[in-house]
Amino acid sequence: MPWATSSSTPRPKLFPDPVGTVLLKFSGHFWGKPEAAADPSRNSSTKILRPLLGQTRGGSRAFEECLPCRFGEGSDGESTVICHVVPYTVASGPANMAFDEALLEIVSAGGSQVYFRTYGWLEPTLSLGYFQPSRLVREDPRWRGICWVRRSSGGGAILHDRELTYALAVPAGHPRAVLPQALYRVVHEAIGEVLRGWGVEARRRAVVPADGRSLPGPRPFLCFADRDPEDLVVGTVKVVGSAQRKRSAGILQHGSLLLRHSVITPELPGVADLAEVPDDPQQWSRVVTEAVVAALGMHARPAEPDPAIETLAERLERTRFGHDSWTYRR
Numbered sequence: 001m002p003w004a005t006s007s008s009t010p011r012p013k014l015f016p017d018p019v020g021t022v023l024l025k026f027s028g029h030f031w032g033k034p035e036a037a038a039d040p041s042r043n044s045s046t047k048i049l050r051p052l053l054g055q056t057r058g059g060s061r062a063f064e065e066c067l068p069c070r071f072g073e074g075s076d077g078e079s080t081v082i083c084h085v086v087p088y089t090v091a092s093g094p095a096n097m098a099f100d101e102a103l104l105e106i107v108s109a110g111g112s113q114v115y116f117r118t119y120g121w122l123e124p125t126l127s128l129g130y131f132q133p134s135r136l137v138r139e140d141p142r143w144r145g146i147c148w149v150r151r152s153s154g155g156g157a158i159l160h161d162r163e164l165t166y167a168l169a170v171p172a173g174h175p176r177a178v179l180p181q182a183l184y185r186v187v188h189e190a191i192g193e194v195l196r197g198w199g200v201e202a203r204r205r206a207v208v209p210a211d212g213r214s215l216p217g218p219r220p221f222l223c224f225a226d227r228d229p230e231d232l233v234v235g236t237v238k239v240v241g242s243a244q245r246k247r248s249a250g251i252l253q254h255g256s257l258l259l260r261h262s263v264i265t266p267e268l269p270g271v272a273d274l275a276e277v278p279d280d281p282q283q284w285s286r287v288v289t290e291a292v293v294a295a296l297g298m299h300a301r302p303a304e305p306d307p308a309i310e311t312l313a314e315r316l317e318r319t320r321f322g323h324d325s326w327t328y329r330r
């Protein structure tokens with residue numbers, strides 16, 4: 001198998017059980033108990049990342065103020081769109097890719113649902129872009145013993161290790177989804193504002209003098225060794241990269257914020273290698289979510305556990321992302 005997870009390791013629930021406490025809290029809210037957010041002392045990540053709050057989108061409202069809004073009605077009475085925020089979870093490569101694809105299928109089925117989530121990986125995992133040949137993994141001794149999976153999105157391979165990963169699924173009719181490049185730009189700029197709130201000067205590569213050009217010749221195997229005008233960079237170091245999977249009725253964009261270098265790819269530093277900032281992905285989950293949802297002009301609402309999404313994700317993991325016919329298709 002192209003990935004290796006111990007049979008004794010329980011498969012994490014993609015929607016956590018609401019009967020829980022600290023491990024299930026997300027964005028200041030206990031799963032199924034949003035009233036717990038009123039006491040920030042119960043959320044250590046809120047206190048640690050307090051300098052970031054209010055610094056996204058020029059001082060956006062706190063995340064909690066968005067929660068009471070109903071679909072189709074903002075707090076100011078104007079029409080708005082709810083973004084369903086899935087709690088931060090950690091899962092295997094096939095499970096993560098299957099859940100992202102399930103969200104794409106849901107938003108492509110009609111309606112106006114929008115989903116955003118952040119997540120982590122059970123172990124260091126290499127994800128190949130859809131079009132990359134599997135021989136590049138098999139022939140390189142660097143990747144021996146490393147779990148790997150194939151994404152449904154394009155682009156270069158990413159070693160998911162010490163990072164925060166996000167996924168955004170929107171219907172094709174959303175204004176930001178009409179031009180795919182615009183979706184890259186709005187998400188990356190939102191994350192850039194979060195980083196700048198910590199004093200990390202992250203910018204689009206396109207606006208960095210003499211660094212907006214793609215590399216000549218064949219594209220590098222690794223996404224974070226490549227150059228794209230929409231990359232988020234600190235100096236010339238790429239710290240955020242994203243990829244998309246487009247359908248006629250929906251679009252999935254997922255990407256990575258590198259927090260620290262991996263021992264497997266020490267040449268690719270993260271933001272905590274470049275500046276004195278936290279490197280715990282769960283500590284970044286709240287503020288990145290707040291910034292991205294606000295930048296999209298939406299109101300955030302914790303996603304309710306949905307058996308239909310879980311069932312679909314489990315089927316996609318079993319029949320596609322966890323199956324050799326998909327992994328070795330190229």
